[in-house]
Amino acid sequence: MKLVWKLLRQHISIGQFTGFTMANLIGMVIILLGFQFYQDVSSIFSSKESFMKKDYIVVTKQVGAVSALTGKGNSFAPAEIEALEKQPFTRSLGQFLPADFSVSASMGMKNIGIQFSTEMFFESVPDDYVDYNSSQWNYREGDELIPIILPRNYLNLYNFGYAQTRGLPKLSENVISMISLDISIRGQGKSGHYQGKIVGFSNRLNTILVPKAFLDWANKEYGSGEKVYPSRLILEVSNPTDDRIAKYFQDKGYETEDDKLEQGKTIWFLKIVVGIVMAVGILITVLALYILMLSIYLLVEKNSAKLENLLLIGYSPSRVAWPYQLLTLGLNAIVLVLAFIILMIVRKYYVEMLEALYPDIIIGGIGKTVLIGIVLFIMVSFMNVLVIRQKIAVIWERKD
């Protein structure tokens, strides 16, 4: 094989192959970097909110002066819910179910003399909308323990407001999760005591959330039995950036509680920009492939007499094609490795910046990007191998 290579390497143009390698490298780096950047940056938008699924928005009615005074008109009537359900942007719709009984909770560490007690309320949404470890997020009749998700605001209010001014210790989310709440429930002349366990904090759900199974049961047990209409709805949409949502909400006087729609738009723009960048990368890669094809055509053309003689003295076409195939495989592998190295260097630089800007950001791995790189390598190499084989086949058949 050494002798064959000695023959076939004649006329290899270092310039052409360097050109291919550079162009392929640039294309590959742009594609991989674009994808990786999107992966890293989009984690800013999904941030800590791990137990609410992605494209959900919470809908309420605007609180006007009249409704504030009468205490009516803030809940959604069945007809309104049905109308919203039928909108083309709606994928599914869930209702917030309020508790029909009164709740008080106390918490604290008796041995150090700190004890809080407060009136509170419970709400629930269907479990499908709570993307939380289901083994913790459930309730069976007779259980003493009720899992609870609190708004993160509550903790901030305590830590940065109350605790700060009173010189009390600040509590981290982990510590809170270890504390159990004493829950008292009263209604219809009955009362009950339960343990509450805080399993998570939410930025988006501004309510005290308990599993629906618990509330269904407790409303029956302690509630008046009157039909309660939800004042909040949770909506799964196909695309939060759909402008029909904003228009519909405006017409009906609905509001969303969070900036989900804004985030959706930002992610959409990010996707577009990354899409354009990756398209440019793909274009460059395709052009690089074209350069390589031309170089190989030229090389095979210049060496066609040698190739023909090798075939005539008994070398098989695949054996003759192999050195060139190996050459392109080698180049592609070098490009892949270099692209990963460049990716790591650039990523290290921008991740530092991202972490400085968003201390809470959870940076993911590069697994998917590595996979894309390898898939690209395989695709480009496959094309190279195929084209070389065809070119040698032409010489074999003497079709030129």
Added chain:
Amino acid sequence: MDKIVLKQVLPMVFEEHRSLMQSDVWLQDLTFEKGNSYLVEADSGTGKSSLCSYIFGYRKDFTGQILFDDKDLNGLGVKDWVDVRLRSLSVLWQDLRLFPELTAMENVQIKNQLTDFHSQKQIEEWFERLGIADKKNSKVGRLSFGQQQRVALIRSLCQPFDFFFADEPISHLDERNSEILGEILMSEAQRQGAGIIVTSIGKHMNMNYHRIIKL
């Protein structure tokens, strides 16, 4: 492969002279048997190199049929041809088809490495006998055509064969070297029980040909 059968074969370029053809080969039924030696005598331009190319699958511009035993060579695939060229047929081309960038020895080795048919010692011995031992490390491009013919012979012997085609093998050799070349070729062919087909336009190797054919 025990025989090569030509049935009414005619190069396409002779098509218009079909009626005037007077040849023992073209438009005839002819069989080359393994173990026999043939001399194909020809005038220049009567298509002897074409004959080699057709049988070796290098060109297909002919009418009629060529069979290896009972198998039409038009039905052979790439794998079959590679196999035929490695194990059944060996050709000493008129234009030699050596690689001028490689040395004489490398030109032989590039074939022998593929087949692993002869020892290095045997190859060196042939270089010696043919009087080109001192040229084995010279680039083939710098050798005279006569020297190149001898290198090409050694290379074409570096494989097993049932038939050996020599297309004007001694055109540029002196009497002595022609004789040695003939001896080496004969002994290799006899050793393998192979057939030899030699073409010539005048000067030809002295061998006991079983048949002399006029092209």
